[in-house]
Amino acid sequence: MLVRVLESFRKKSDGTIVQAGEVLDIPEAKANVLIEKGRACPAEGSIARWGSPVFGKLSAPLLELREKTFVLRHPITNEVVELSRDWLVSLYERSAILEYDGSLPREEADRQARRDIFNLFRKGEKQ
The missing domain is CATH 3.40.5 (Ribosomal Protein L9; domain 1)
Incomplete structure (x- = not known):
């Protein structure tokens, strides 16, 4: 990264x-x-790149940090979730829980935590 x-x-x-x-x-x-x-x-x-059997080569920002917010962006639909930087603690905490309790490697836990937070807020209001 x-x-x-x-x-x-x-x-x-x-x-x-x-x-x-x-x-x-x-x-x-x-x-x-x-x-x-x-x-x-x-x-x-700072982006993630991967191959999809359906969509071919894809890339997306891992996490965009702004002055007071951070942004998660869906790599296919370009849907955006923008949250207060206060929520970063929850993102990192979720990652740690997945790593420790879920026995996931750190990188996979980080990816899953970003997906979880994105899905939690994707249809909600800005926080």
Whole structure:
């Protein structure tokens, strides 16, 4: 997942310093940790790509963070769910529950959590 660094930090792995403004391509689990700590945000162009037997090659933003909201977008219908950033906690909590209780790998738990939150609010009002 591509993330843009918002706050410089030292990597634990090798001690090098990552400067604010850099774009990193890192595993989604590590990216989510940096995003939760406020050290990074999804970079422009941070998208998921996959193949569908019906629709062919597809792509969609993983999560669009805005100043006060975040957006989940359905990759086929382009339907949008925009929620207050307060709901990000619920998204991350759902992901953790799926990972721990559902024994899912972190990346799959994150995908399922996004689907669950999207489906919960897809026909509701903005929160």
